[in-house]
Amino acid sequence: MLNFTVGPVQSSEEICNIGSEQVPYFRTAEFSKIMLENEQLMLKFSNAPKDSRAVFLTGSGTASMEAAVINTLTSSDKVLIVNGGSFGHRFVEICKTYNIPYDEIKLSFGEALKEKHLNLYDGKGYTAFLVNIHETSTGVYYDIDLISSFCRKNNLFLIVDAISSFLADPFDMSACGADIMLTGSQKALACPPGISIMVLSPKALARIVKSKTPCYYLDLKSALKNGERGQTPFTPAVGILRQIHARLKNIEREGGAQEEIKRVAALAKDFRNKIKDLPFEIVSESMSNAVTPLHPKNVSAYDIFLKLKDEYDIWICPNGGELKDKIFRVGHIGALTAKDNDVLIAAFRDLQKKGVL
Numbered sequence: 001m002l003n004f005t006v007g008p009v010q011s012s013e014e015i016c017n018i019g020s021e022q023v024p025y026f027r028t029a030e031f032s033k034i035m036l037e038n039e040q041l042m043l044k045f046s047n048a049p050k051d052s053r054a055v056f057l058t059g060s061g062t063a064s065m066e067a068a069v070i071n072t073l074t075s076s077d078k079v080l081i082v083n084g085g086s087f088g089h090r091f092v093e094i095c096k097t098y099n100i101p102y103d104e105i106k107l108s109f110g111e112a113l114k115e116k117h118l119n120l121y122d123g124k125g126y127t128a129f130l131v132n133i134h135e136t137s138t139g140v141y142y143d144i145d146l147i148s149s150f151c152r153k154n155n156l157f158l159i160v161d162a163i164s165s166f167l168a169d170p171f172d173m174s175a176c177g178a179d180i181m182l183t184g185s186q187k188a189l190a191c192p193p194g195i196s197i198m199v200l201s202p203k204a205l206a207r208i209v210k211s212k213t214p215c216y217y218l219d220l221k222s223a224l225k226n227g228e229r230g231q232t233p234f235t236p237a238v239g240i241l242r243q244i245h246a247r248l249k250n251i252e253r254e255g256g257a258q259e260e261i262k263r264v265a266a267l268a269k270d271f272r273n274k275i276k277d278l279p280f281e282i283v284s285e286s287m288s289n290a291v292t293p294l295h296p297k298n299v300s301a302y303d304i305f306l307k308l309k310d311e312y313d314i315w316i317c318p319n320g321g322e323l324k325d326k327i328f329r330v331g332h333i334g335a336l337t338a339k340d341n342d343v344l345i346a347a348f349r350d351l352q353k354k355g356v357l
């Protein structure tokens with residue numbers, strides 16, 4: 001199987017091998033050491049400001065989205081949410097669920113966030129800004145510098161869902177002034193799903209200490225307290241945390257986050273060059289290195305997904321809802337190489353020869 005989806009993505013052999021091992025008991029000095037190293041490497045790779053913390057929640061990426069909202073925002077906040085697709089919409093639903101006052105910046109499909117959108121909300125008493133920096137559902141990558149200066153000017157608490165962007169696009173928490181950065185195990189970390197990670201700035205930590213969150217499992221106060229000694233309040237997905245450890249150490253050995261980002265960027269570029277003469281149209285105004293969203297000009301996108309899966313054992317990422325037949329996405333995160341791109345391109349050409357494309 002060759003996996004070009006956006007998560008779960010292709011894991012390396014090393015990560016798969018750890019997955020086949022017995023899961024150890026975790027209230028031990030050995031596991032604490034792994035967790036403390038995981039935290040340090042996450043802080044390093046996101047360039048978190050001094051005295052930041054990272055917590056590892058057992059749950060998919062959405063657990064971190066929800067935890068960020070309920071531990072740092074209250075009904076006295078006034079939140080601005082960038083809603084350009086299904087992940088932006090998810091932040092809207094989370095705020096709605098917990099009665100956090102919000103307004104949304106609605107973007108149409110494939111549309112980038114621009115200064116004119118933000119200008120409407122300048123100086124209007126907002127307190128926080130929520131954005132999925134790469135709206136994975138449409139493949140649009142937002143301009144972090146634009147967001148960063150708007151938030152600084154308006155003194156907004158900035159929560160960045162970088163779940164599909166972390167380790168694929170440059171992200172510097174100190175430089176952009178983000179207060180919370182979120183990611184998940186099954187995207188560019190290329191591990192199985194089940195762990196989501198939050199990097200928390202001192203400003204976020206101060207909000208958490210004061211919070212009276214209505215949730216027990218996702219209350220970050222106990223996660224932070226236990227994390228001081230490399231532990232978690234409840235049984236975590238121990239096996240995945242061991243896989244994340246191997247992956248983070250590996251990235252460090254290979255030169256750190258910047259080198260990994262360069263590798264993903266080169267792979268995305270290689271793919272985008274190779275599809276130039278295929279009957280596809282790129283449908284995003286601004287792309288992440290993580291994904292290329294494509295519109296096949298002559299046939300159903302979903303049919304291409306099915307054909308590649310059933311006849312070639314290659315997985316690309318279909319879209320849901322209205323876009324099902326219009327768009328598919330090709331991911332560049334995970335243990336993939338330029339040779340793998342060639343295999344996918346050869347399959348596209350084969351479909352073309354058969355008159356399918």
Ligand SMILES: *Cc1c(COP(=O)(O)O)cnc(C)c1O
Pocket residue numbers: 007060061062063087132134135136137161162163164184187
């Ligand atoms: C994958 C993803 C999530 C998390 O989704 P889960 O299914 O809960 O893991 C959140 N935001 C973005 C932008 C994503 O790409």
